[in-house]
Amino acid sequence: MSEDDNVESLSPAESGVRWVAHAVMWSSLYAPVAIFLYLCNRHRAAIKYRNPAEMAFTALAAFVGGLSRCLVTLYPDRMSCTFRLLFIGCAIIAVVVVATSDVLDRAAWQLTLLGYVLAELRIVLTFNLTELMVGYANRPRSQQLSAMSKLQRKWILFYLRRGLFSFYRVALHVTFNVPLLVLLYSHDLSAYSGETCPPLLVDHVTTLLSVNSFVVIVASFALSFKLSRVVDNFGLRQTFQACSRAFAVVFIFYVPLVAFFFDYAIVSYYRADVFLSNVVCHVIIGFHIVRPLREAFQTKHDGQGDDTLQGTAGVLDAYLHTPEGLNAFATFAKAEFMFECVLAWKNLMEFRLDVPNHPTAQDIYDQHLAPSAPLPLDNAISVSILKRFALAFEANNKYTIVPDAATHGCNYFDVLLDAVMAKILGEMLPRFLRHPLGVDWMPFLVKYHTEVALNKVLDHHHEIVDSANQSMHTMPTIKGDTRHGGRLMPIQSVVVSSARDSGGRCESPPRAAAVVSQSTTDR
Numbered sequence: 001m002s003e004d005d006n007v008e009s010l011s012p013a014e015s016g017v018r019w020v021a022h023a024v025m026w027s028s029l030y031a032p033v034a035i036f037l038y039l040c041n042r043h044r045a046a047i048k049y050r051n052p053a054e055m056a057f058t059a060l061a062a063f064v065g066g067l068s069r070c071l072v073t074l075y076p077d078r079m080s081c082t083f084r085l086l087f088i089g090c091a092i093i094a095v096v097v098v099a100t101s102d103v104l105d106r107a108a109w110q111l112t113l114l115g116y117v118l119a120e121l122r123i124v125l126t127f128n129l130t131e132l133m134v135g136y137a138n139r140p141r142s143q144q145l146s147a148m149s150k151l152q153r154k155w156i157l158f159y160l161r162r163g164l165f166s167f168y169r170v171a172l173h174v175t176f177n178v179p180l181l182v183l184l185y186s187h188d189l190s191a192y193s194g195e196t197c198p199p200l201l202v203d204h205v206t207t208l209l210s211v212n213s214f215v216v217i218v219a220s221f222a223l224s225f226k227l228s229r230v231v232d233n234f235g236l237r238q239t240f241q242a243c244s245r246a247f248a249v250v251f252i253f254y255v256p257l258v259a260f261f262f263d264y265a266i267v268s269y270y271r272a273d274v275f276l277s278n279v280v281c282h283v284i285i286g287f288h289i290v291r292p293l294r295e296a297f298q299t300k301h302d303g304q305g306d307d308t309l310q311g312t313a314g315v316l317d318a319y320l321h322t323p324e325g326l327n328a329f330a331t332f333a334k335a336e337f338m339f340e341c342v343l344a345w346k347n348l349m350e351f352r353l354d355v356p357n358h359p360t361a362q363d364i365y366d367q368h369l370a371p372s373a374p375l376p377l378d379n380a381i382s383v384s385i386l387k388r389f390a391l392a393f394e395a396n397n398k399y400t401i402v403p404d405a406a407t408h409g410c411n412y413f414d415v416l417l418d419a420v421m422a423k424i425l426g427e428m429l430p431r432f433l434r435h436p437l438g439v440d441w442m443p444f445l446v447k448y449h450t451e452v453a454l455n456k457v458l459d460h461h462h463e464i465v466d467s468a469n470q471s472m473h474t475m476p477t478i479k480g481d482t483r484h485g486g487r488l489m490p491i492q493s494v495v496v497s498s499a500r501d502s503g504g505r506c507e508s509p510p511r512a513a514a515v516v517s518q519s520t521t522d523r
Contacts, residue, residue, distance in 0.1 A: 017271055024278055025070035031063040031285050038289050045431055046295040051122045058115035059289045065112055066281035069274045113216040114176045120240060124226045125156045179208055206258050217251055220244045243287040250280050316425055319444055328437045338428055340375040341420055344368050348417040352410050365393045380423045
C-alpha cells in the first residue's frame, strides 16, 4: 500500500467553490456585530429572558466554527493536520490555549454543542424556579414544603447562581472535549499537513462529532418541551423547538454526506459539508441572536417605549393596594420572571401596615433574603441591600441580639421595600401598561388623580373656614399642582401620607389595611 493510500487528501478549493466560500465567509461577518448589539441590549425585555450571556457566547462559538470551516476550505495548505481537525470541533477554551501551539481545527463546534444545551438548560430551570415560586406562594402559610421540593429548589438555585465561567462549567467543557483531544494526540501528526490527514483519524473525528451532534439535538428537543406553556415570554418554547427541528433537518443531510459520500465530488470538490456546517451555525445565530434583537429594536421604536410611562411610584403603590391591581400584577409577574418581587412587596407591606397575621421579620428573611430562600431577591435587589439585612439577621440568629422579632419596628424593611418598588416601577410597569392585564390602569389613574384633586379642594376649603386671616389662594388643580412640564409629578402614596400625618407612627390606612388583610385572608 502506497503512502498516498494512507492519507486523506484535501486540496485547496477550485475557483468556483473558492468564490462561494469567500462569499459565505465575508457575509457571515454580520454575526459579531449582531452579537455585540445583542449584548448591548441584553436588559431589554425581548432579550433578557433568553439567558443572553451564555447564548451570546454560544453564538460566538458557532460563528468561529463556521468561519473556521471556510478557512480550512480556502487554505488547507497553510496549516497542519492537527490544526485543521481541532479548528472545527474543540472548545473555544481550547482556541485560546492552542492558538499559540499550532493546533486549531475542530475549534468551536464542540463548544457550540455543549454551550447551546447548557444555555437552554438554564432557561428551562429559570422557568421551573418561577413555577416553584408560584406554587410556594399559593400554598397555605402553615403548610411546609416537601423534602423533594426543597431539594429541587436547592439544586436549581445552585445552578442558576453560577456564572458563565464558573469552575463546574469550565470542567464540563473540558470533559466534553477529552475524547477529541485523545483522538488527536494518540496519533503522530507532525508529518502531515492540512492537505493530508490519516483517513482513519478523519473518520473517527467525524464519527465523534456526529454522535455529539445527535446527542445535542435530542437533548435540545427534549429540553424545549420542558419549557413551560403557562410561564412563557416572547415564544421561547416555539423558538427552541423550531431551532431543534432545523438542526434535525440539516443533520439528516449532513451525516449521510460525510459517512457515505466523503470521497465523492459533492464533498471533495464542491465541499457541501462545509456549507451545511455553516447553515447550522447561522441557524443558531438567526433564531437566538438576530430574531430577538429585531424584536428588541421593534419594541424600542414602536412609539410605546419606556418613555411613555404614565404614572408614578405613588400611583403604583395605591394600585397595588387594590385586590384587582395586586392580582393583575402578580399574574403578569409570572411571565416576567419577577413574581418574587410582587410577593416580596406584599409581605413587606403587610409587615409595615401591621395587618393581622402578617409575616414576621424572620419570616420575610427566610422567604426572600436567606441563602436558601424559596423566593429569593438576588436578581432584583442590589447586593449591598441584601447583604445589610443578611448580616443583621445572621448576627441576630447567632448571638440572639434581638430575641423577640416583634421588636423590629414597622419601618425596619423600608429600604428593602423601596428597592422592590423601584424594581417593579422601572422594569415591570412599562410593559404592564402595554399588556392586556394593564387595561384597568388608565381608569384607575384618572380616578386616583380625581380623588387627589378633590382632597386638595376639600383641604383648601377647610383651611379657609378654620383660618379667617389666611389669604385666599388659587384653587388647586391637577394641572397646576401635580403636573410640571407636561409630566406627572410623583404623588405621595396613601401609606406614606398616613405615616407622616401620624407623626411617623405606622398607622394603617383603613382602605389599604383592609385590602392587604383581605388579600392575606384569600391566600
